[in-house]
Amino acid sequence: MILRHHAQRVRRLLLFVSLFYLTVYIPFVFAIYFPQWHRLNCRRNVRCDCIGEKVSSVGIRELNAFFLHRGELEFYRWTDKEKQHLIDVREIADRFFVAAVFAAAGVILLFDRKRIAVYIWINIAIILSFLAVLPFFAYFWRHVFHPLLFENRMWLNTRHDFSFYLMPRAYFKATTVFLIAASCIINFCIWLCIRLDLRKRQSEKAE
Numbered sequence: 001m002i003l004r005h006h007a008q009r010v011r012r013l014l015l016f017v018s019l020f021y022l023t024v025y026i027p028f029v030f031a032i033y034f035p036q037w038h039r040l041n042c043r044r045n046v047r048c049d050c051i052g053e054k055v056s057s058v059g060i061r062e063l064n065a066f067f068l069h070r071g072e073l074e075f076y077r078w079t080d081k082e083k084q085h086l087i088d089v090r091e092i093a094d095r096f097f098v099a100a101v102f103a104a105a106g107v108i109l110l111f112d113r114k115r116i117a118v119y120i121w122i123n124i125a126i127i128l129s130f131l132a133v134l135p136f137f138a139y140f141w142r143h144v145f146h147p148l149l150f151e152n153r154m155w156l157n158t159r160h161d162f163s164f165y166l167m168p169r170a171y172f173k174a175t176t177v178f179l180i181a182a183s184c185i186i187n188f189c190i191w192l193c194i195r196l197d198l199r200k201r202q203s204e205k206a207e
Contacts, residue, residue, distance in 0.1 A: 011110050012112075012115060014106050014110055015106060015107065015110040015111075015112060015115060015116070015119070016115075016119045016122070017103070017106075018102075018103040018104070018105075018106030018107045018110070019103075019107055019116060019119055019120075019123065020119070020123050020126070021099065021100065021103040022100060022103045022104060022107060023123060023127075023183050023186045023187050023190070024127065024179065024183045025096060025099075025100045025103070026182070026183075026186055027178060027179050027182035027183055027186070028096065028179060030182075031175050031178060031179065032067055032093060033064060033067055033068055034064065035060050035061060035063075035064045037175070037178070038060040038063065038064070038166075038167075038171075039057075039060060041170075041171045041174055041175075042056050042060065042166070044174075045165075045168060045170065045171060047164065047165040047166075047168050048165060048166065050165055051077075051162075051165045051166070055077065056165070056166060058075050059075060059077065059078075059162055059166045060166070062074065062075050062078075063086075063166070066086065066090065067090055067093055069090075073086060075162070077162040078162050079160065079161055079162065081154050081161070082154075082157075082161050082162060082163050084154050085150075085152075085154040085155050086163075088150060088152075088154070092149065113194055113197075113198070116190070116194065117191055117194050117195070120187045120188070120190055120191040120194075121187075121191070123183075123187045124184050124187050124188070127180055127183045127184055127187070128180065128184065130176070130180050131180060133176070134173065134176070134177070137169070137173050137176070138169060141169060141172060141173075
């Protein structure tokens with residue numbers, strides 16, 4: 001009986017973690033693997049104007065192909081330091097993908113409509129709490145986020161680096177806001193689908 005109780009708690013925890021991870025990972029896929037997000041931000045980015053649309057387009061195209069393992073960073077504007085850092089970033093993104101596969105399997109195998117409906121609001125509350133980093137994003141980005149993920153300091157950009165113009169800190173701040181907003185919308189849409197399905201089931205039983 002005790003073992004069954006602990007097993008249920010583990011299953012619930014795995015379902016919660018898997019659902020949370022997936023709803024954050026889905027918008028991450030769009031931000032990192034599709035060029036549209038980079039292009040949209042480049043139109044809003046003053047630094048992109050400094051290098052011109054043609055040069056920025058080449059960089060964005062190469063960057064997305066690089067993360068998809070469909071090409072390398074061959075454009076002359078990339079520095080060796082940047083290339084090494086982006087290799088590290090791609091390795092992290094690859095690990096995120098593997099974790100997403102396990103998370104998707106967890107949601108499918110442990111699916112519980114009622115519990116997911118509750119977990120969704122917990123997810124939204126946690127995700128919205130990330131907005132707290134925005135007022136001191138520069139400090140968070142420089143002294144918390146990067147030291148936590150990287151053992152080297154190759155992520156530090158200068159005006160000689162291509163990513164200084166293509167992906168300034170404002171780009172990452174906008175990406176953070178996008179991930180938070182998109183994740184909350186995804187969670188809400190899942191909750192709405194569950195509610196509509198529940199109502200449909202109830203109406204069918206009533207008939």
